Amino acid sequence: DAKTTQPPSMDCAEGRAANLPCNHSTISGNEYVYWYRQIHSQGPQYIIHGLKNNETNEMASLIITEDRKSSTLILPHATLRDTAVYYCIVRVPTLQGGSEKLVFGKGTKLTVNP
Amino acid sequence: GAVVSQHPSRVICKSGTSVKIECRSLDFQATTMFWYRQFPKQSLMLMATSNEGSKATYEQGVEKDKFLINHASLTLSTLTVTSAHPEDSSFYICSARGLREQYFGPGTRLTVT
Numbered sequence: 001d002a003k004t005t006q007p008p009s010m011d012c013a014e015g016r017a018a019n020l021p022c023n024h025s026t027i028s029g030n031e032y033v034y035w036y037r038q039i040h041s042q043g044p045q046y047i048i049h050g051l052k053n054n055e056t057n058e059m060a061s062l063i064i065t066e067d068r069k070s071s072t073l074i075l076p077h078a079t080l081r082d083t084a085v086y087y088c089i090v091r092v093p094t095l096q097g098g099s100e101k102l103v104f105g106k107g108t109k110l111t112v113n114p
Numbered sequence: 115g116a117v118v119s120q121h122p123s124r125v126i127c128k129s130g131t132s133v134k135i136e137c138r139s140l141d142f143q144a145t146t147m148f149w150y151r152q153f154p155k156q157s158l159m160l161m162a163t164s165n166e167g168s169k170a171t172y173e174q175g176v177e178k179d180k181f182l183i184n185h186a187s188l189t190l191s192t193l194t195v196t197s198a199h200p201e202d203s204s205f206y207i208c209s210a211r212g213l214r215e216q217y218f219g220p221g222t223r224l225t226v227t
Contacts, residue, residue, distance in 0.1 A: 043118070043207045043218030044158070087157075095214075100146055102209070102216055104158040 004088045009109040012082075018075040020108050022088030025069045030092050033064060035073045037084040038107070044087065047073065078112045085109050116142050116212045120219035127198055127226055134194045135222045137208030143188035144210035149181075152205040152221075164191045198226040 005023040012018040024033065034049040048055055048062045050071075055062045061074040075082055087107040117140040127133050137147060145166050150158040162172045162183050170183035182194040191210075195202055207221045 038158075041205070041221065041223070043120075043209075043221050046215050046217070049215075100163065100211060100216075101148070101160055103160065104150075106157050 004090055004105055006086075006088055006105065006108045008106065009111070011111050011113055012075075012078045014080060014112055014114050015077055018078040018082065018110060018112065020073040020075075020086050020088075020110060021070065022073070023070045024088070024090045027068050027090050028092075031090045032093055033062065033068075033071050034089045034091065034102075035060070035062065036087045036089065036102075036104075037082075038087070039081075039084040044104075047086075078110075080112050080114060083110060083112045116140075116210070116215075116217040118208065118210045118217045118219040120206075120208055120222050122222060123220065124223040125225070127224070129199055129226055130197055132194055132196045133198055133224060134192055135206055135208075135224075137191045137193070137210070137219055139189045139210040139212075139217075142210075142212050144191075144212065145188060146211040147185060147191040148209040148211075148216070149183060149191075149193050150207045150209065152207060158207060161193075195224065198224070200226045202226050 032049050032051050035047040036044040038044045048060050050062045064071045085107040087104050119138045121136045147164045149161045151161050152158045160173050161176045162170045164170045164183045164185040166185045172178045185191040203226045205221050208219045209216045
């Protein structure tokens with residue numbers, strides 16, 4: 001799987017949008033971008049994933065650049081409960097023959113301030 | 115979403131004893147489960163991949179005789195830390211592969227005294 005680069009930490013004011021960047025300049029054509037988050041002392045939680053089109057669900061939006069070398073996870077109205085470590089992972093989906101392993105990098109520690 | 119449970123949520127044991135951690139997929143069958151370990155202020159490190167009815171595949175550097183994994187059914191995998199030492203104290207997290215995504219358990223905090 002390709003490597004990703006994320007800033008180690010970010011701050012965001014409660015109620016504002018949190019924009020978390022991820023660089024994946026060596027991503028392959030069949031690799032998807034996945035986002036997970038881990039709230040302190042809990043297991044990781046799946047957020048969203050995408051290939052090349054922008055995606056949105058009830059938790060977040062995922063914006064992938066046209067060249068697919070970077071992406072941004074957007075939490076539109078951050079709350080204190082969104083304080084967590086956010087992990088960006090690129091991989092080929094298992095159903096498409098990719099490795100089942102999820103390899104976690106260091107992620108971004110997002111702190112939402114009141 | 116799919117639910118994965120772990121038991122116990124935290125355990126304290128004495129050095130030299132063995133500890134078993136259970137991971138269950140509650141509302142789906144998981145042919146593949148994963149075990150991770152996380153030390154304080156570090157990221158998750160994959161320890162092993164567990165397939166139902168077969169031997170687990172361990173990552174490089176993980177002692178298979180120390181961390182025994184059993185995946186006897188489609189909803190249960192167990193991790194046994196044998197002859198535990200203080201350096202085995204960590205946060206152990208399991209993950210189960212569902213139809214679309216991997217789902218993680220809440221983790222087990224192991225403290226070896």
